[in-house]
Amino acid sequence: MSETVRLVCPVGRKHVELFSGYALVALGVVAIAVDVSHWANITLGVLLVLLGAAVAVHGHTIKTPVLEVSDGEFRYRRGDYEIGVPFSDIGSYYLLPGSIRSLGLCDRAGRPKRFPSLQSRRTSRTYLPLTGMTSPAKVESFMAMAGIPPRKRSLSS
Structure with missing residues (x-):
């Protein structure tokens, strides 16, 4: 891409x-x-x-989350916190419901990817926080334009 x-x-x-x-x-x-x-x-x-x-x-x-796919890499930025995942390592995605939406990425085998915590805690998490005003339809449209399928239609069988 x-x-x-x-x-x-x-x-x-x-x-x-x-x-x-x-x-x-x-x-x-x-x-x-x-x-x-x-x-x-x-x-x-x-x-x-x-x-x-x-x-x-x-x-x-207040920092806004930004999702970006370019040059074969998926990037998530929120202020100083930035994550880059090679596009070839992503198999599918899923959205977590709730008052604050979150985006989870899975590898080609369907296992959730783990990311370091946003607040520099020792724990890691399997999702990237978005905002409550983020429409699930917009995220689905973004992921479709990027070429990443939802978890229920994963590239892995």
Whole structure:
């Protein structure tokens, strides 16, 4: 596969924090602009601006998971955590249901592949966490475009 297939998982909390942070900053500016001569408006405005800035900065630090297949390799990235698996080692995939979706990869024999933990714990896991807003249909479409079959239709017999 020479072309790149990419899926960026949406993160609802990131969008909410960014929107609410910028809204608090704007509200703080409005509170100051209403009456600049009164100390209560200035104090309230400065507090709203600081709180909004903190929430917006935290929203910018939330990392979104990215799935990518290019140059014969499957890659998963979430911030500094990156996994690369040769495309030839992947036999199938499966989606774990739940409030936070997860993607599991299987080798050609149908056994789940193990990955190091995201938080640098000593344990390993057999799945890669996505987000709750990630649609299973989008993941299935991405995997179909990448040429990876679902577990129930695995390449192994």
